[in-house]
Amino acid sequence: MQERLATQNRALLRDLAELVRNLQRKKVPHELKEYRTRLLEVCRQFRKKCEKNLVDLARTPELLEDVLSETQQVTQTVRLLSTRLAGPVLRASPKDRLCLTTIKWLHNHHPQTTGIPAAFADGDCAVWPFRLRIAPVYFFPSVEQQGLLYQPLFFHEFGHLLYVLYKNKMDELVRDLQREIEARLIPVSQRNDRYADRQAVERLTVSFTWYRWTQEFFCDAVGLTVGGPCFLRAFSGYLGTMDRGDFYREPEYLQGSTHPVKWLRIRLLVARAKTLGFPDVAREVAEGWALVARTMGIAEDYHGYYAQFFSDAVTQTIEAMLTLANPYRWTKILEQEEKEREDVRSIVPVFNQAWEKYTSDPEGYGAWEVEAVRRLLS
Amino acid sequence: MKNNEWLTAESFEQAHELLSAINTLSIHTKLMLAGIDDTERLGEVREARIVLTNFLTRFEQVVSEAEQRGDHRALGVDPRFGQLVSKFLATRSQWPQESPLYFTSFAEMQRLTNSEKKEDQKHLISLLRDLRAFVEQHAHSDVVGILGDI
Numbered sequence: 001m002q003e004r005l006a007t008q009n010r011a012l013l014r015d016l017a018e019l020v021r022n023l024q025r026k027k028v029p030h031e032l033k034e035y036r037t038r039l040l041e042v043c044r045q046f047r048k049k050c051e052k053n054l055v056d057l058a059r060t061p062e063l064l065e066d067v068l069s070e071t072q073q074v075t076q077t078v079r080l081l082s083t084r085l086a087g088p089v090l091r092a093s094p095k096d097r098l099c100l101t102t103i104k105w106l107h108n109h110h111p112q113t114t115g116i117p118a119a120f121a122d123g124d125c126a127v128w129p130f131r132l133r134i135a136p137v138y139f140f141p142s143v144e145q146q147g148l149l150y151q152p153l154f155f156h157e158f159g160h161l162l163y164v165l166y167k168n169k170m171d172e173l174v175r176d177l178q179r180e181i182e183a184r185l186i187p188v189s190q191r192n193d194r195y196a197d198r199q200a201v202e203r204l205t206v207s208f209t210w211y212r213w214t215q216e217f218f219c220d221a222v223g224l225t226v227g228g229p230c231f232l233r234a235f236s237g238y239l240g241t242m243d244r245g246d247f248y249r250e251p252e253y254l255q256g257s258t259h260p261v262k263w264l265r266i267r268l269l270v271a272r273a274k275t276l277g278f279p280d281v282a283r284e285v286a287e288g289w290a291l292v293a294r295t296m297g298i299a300e301d302y303h304g305y306y307a308q309f310f311s312d313a314v315t316q317t318i319e320a321m322l323t324l325a326n327p328y329r330w331t332k333i334l335e336q337e338e339k340e341r342e343d344v345r346s347i348v349p350v351f352n353q354a355w356e357k358y359t360s361d362p363e364g365y366g367a368w369e370v371e372a373v374r375r376l377l378s
Numbered sequence: 379m380k381n382n383e384w385l386t387a388e389s390f391e392q393a394h395e396l397l398s399a400i401n402t403l404s405i406h407t408k409l410m411l412a413g414i415d416d417t418e419r420l421g422e423v424r425e426a427r428i429v430l431t432n433f434l435t436r437f438e439q440v441v442s443e444a445e446q447r448g449d450h451r452a453l454g455v456d457p458r459f460g461q462l463v464s465k466f467l468a469t470r471s472q473w474p475q476e477s478p479l480y481f482t483s484f485a486e487m488q489r490l491t492n493s494e495k496k497e498d499q500k501h502l503i504s505l506l507r508d509l510r511a512f513v514e515q516h517a518h519s520d521v522v523g524i525l526g527d528i
Binding site for chain 2: 056059060062063065066067069070072073076077079080083084126127128129130131133134139160163164171172173174175176178179182204207208211212215
């Protein structure tokens with residue numbers, strides 16, 4: 001076993017050296033350089049770990065199980081670097097600059113994330129909010145990467161990073177909400193039979209489902225707070241596949257689900273958008289979804305996973321989470337001021353202009369976007 | 379927006395941090411016990427103790443909350459951590475129980491983690507061994523979630 005572990009650590013050292021060479025050799029946009037530096041540092045730390053493993057193996061056989069576990073950790077990390085994390089650098093292209101600019105702007109406009117490198121890879125919208133050794137990696141669909149319209153979707157993913165940074169306090173807020181939902185679901189009069197037991201289990205299932213749901217609602221709210229109308233339009237446009245499941249799900253699919261029903265997410269966003277001062281866009285989006293629902297003959301029903309009698313508790317929790325994370329807040333006034341100053345540091349006005357242009361002049365949008373992106377990146 | 383990848387990534391990273399701390403402290407304790415100098419690792423050992431102490435504090439808190447609920451599941455806890463707690467409670471209720479992980483109190487685990495006394499070291503080593511096996515087993519699905527399976 002000793003020899004096998006030594007061989008594995010020597011192989012890992014070779015892999016890491018190769019990875020370092022490839023990372024250094026690749027020409028990358030300047031927005032990606034910090035991420036490459038971070039990856040090189042990770043490689044250096046893990047090379048050190050391998051070297052230490054080789055030393056420890058020679059010290060005493062007592063350490064075999066520990067070195068085995070350490071070797072497993074390094075192996076997994078090298079694989080992670082090779083399969084996913086090095087991709088943003090090794091496959092970097094000048095076309096990545098728009099997404100990198102969006103991520104960098106988000107990180108730099110929040111004191112909690114200033115200095116965190118920007119990186120993304122192809123994929124459905126997602127984030128791996130690594131914060132310890134590596135750095136968060138975002139995923140974004142390849143077609144949407146090149147244009148301005150869907151960039152605001154990064155704001156939602158950024159919400160997941162904010163959650164991780166305040167995890168303990170966020171979890172406490174979610175716990176209080178789960179307790180509140182569970183309490184409010186208890187009927188005024190209770191039976192003392194098997195039906196009552198089943199109801200108790202159902203209440204538990206609903207409150208546990210709300211752990212993930214709350215985080216998604218929080219991230220939606222972060223997106224809207226940061227981006228304003230452009231986020232609502234991007235979110236509605238991207239999520240709205242007009243699939244029946246976007247509007248209604250059977251109870252067995254709601255149970256323990258990772259994401260709330262899309263229609264419900266839109267409803268909550270629309271309600272928030274009205275309070276943030278863009279009721280027209282909110283109405284337009286709400287009507288669009290309602291029209292599809294009516295056409296399919298779908299009535300709103302969340303089978304107790306969401307009800308009006310606990311909506312105020314949900315809203316209050318999301319507000320408290322936003323207060324804690326304190327994201328950049330879009331306002332009409334701020335946008336106007338930034339426009340007047342021609343403040344190129346803010347990307348949000350550009351995304352809002354993009355949606356305005358796209359809705360008012362779809363034919364002329366393509367040419368406008370090319371010029372807007374050029375200005376943004378210059 | 380994709381299937382809660384954030385949750386898998388977070389759990390993967392937490393498990394790595396914890397396992398690294400367990401290994402560091404275990405190696406250091408074994409070397410101390412064998413009378414082999416390990417002063418160069420002292421900084422890492424200090425950090426490892428902090429990571430382990432924080433983990434044990436949080437774990438105890440969630441275990442105690444879960445115990446108070448009939449279903450052994452705590453609220454306000456990410457589902458992966460909640461599963462770790464549920465598994466711990468389920469295993470602890472089995473009899474006979476040989477692993478010190480399940481019959482050592484959390485206060486004692488914390489004391490051992492931070493103890494330099496020779497008489498505590500053997501106990502600490504076996505405790506860390508069982509904790510590592512428990513965490514590694516749990517972390518497997520995150521590893522597959524992040525790295526995939528072929």
